[in-house]
Amino acid sequence: MQVPDYSVFTKAVAESRDQPEAAFAALWALTRDLVGVKLFTVMTHDGRKGVAQRIYSNMPEAYPVSGTKPANETHWSRQVIGEKQTFVANDIEGIAAVFSDHELIKSLGCESVINVPIVVAGEVRGTINCLHEAGFYTPERVDASEALKLPGAVCLLMTELNAKGAL
Numbered sequence: 001m002q003v004p005d006y007s008v009f010t011k012a013v014a015e016s017r018d019q020p021e022a023a024f025a026a027l028w029a030l031t032r033d034l035v036g037v038k039l040f041t042v043m044t045h046d047g048r049k050g051v052a053q054r055i056y057s058n059m060p061e062a063y064p065v066s067g068t069k070p071a072n073e074t075h076w077s078r079q080v081i082g083e084k085q086t087f088v089a090n091d092i093e094g095i096a097a098v099f100s101d102h103e104l105i106k107s108l109g110c111e112s113v114i115n116v117p118i119v120v121a122g123e124v125r126g127t128i129n130c131l132h133e134a135g136f137y138t139p140e141r142v143d144a145s146e147a148l149k150l151p152g153a154v155c156l157l158m159t160e161l162n163a164k165g166a167l
Helices: 007-015 021-034 075-082 092-096 102-107 139-163
Strands: 039-046 051-057 068-070 087-089 112-120 123-132
Touching: 007 021, 007 139, 021 039, 021 051, 021 123, 021 139, 039 139, 075 087, 075 112, 075 123, 087 092, 092 102, 092 112, 112 139, 123 139
Parallel strands: none
Antiparallel strands: 039 051, 039 123, 051 068, 087 112, 112 123
16 A cells, blocks of 8 residues: 555644644545545544534535434444444445435435544544445555544544644
8 A cells, every 4th residue: 555645634733723624624635635535524423422423524515514413223333333344335225225315425426435433542433434436445445545544533633622622
């Protein structure tokens, strides 16, 4: 795997006072360049409360940042949250099997998904969610998505600091 160029992400984290928004925008750009993405969102996961929350979206009209929603126990959650493994579906049928909003996803020109768990201190704190045309997420792109985990963790930790008034 090629070593990713984190310089733009690092600069956004280090120099921008508009946090965590600048870090999320830089993560989106890194994801676009490294893996490829049409629809990009980041969700938090709170296992103690059993809730998830969308905290970033590159398409806020279709997928706005939102309040919490109950985390459902499915084979997706067992794989991504329980086993801390990336989930991939490369057709709309695979998406429909786990996401009730599959019609909206398809209407945006997306028929494949990769959900990358963000793990901090042994716990899944959220996911990076990338969607694109059918068949887009090849094994090479899935391997490349591993490089998003550390910047994703930085973004989530910055969000937590911001919520505590520490940023």
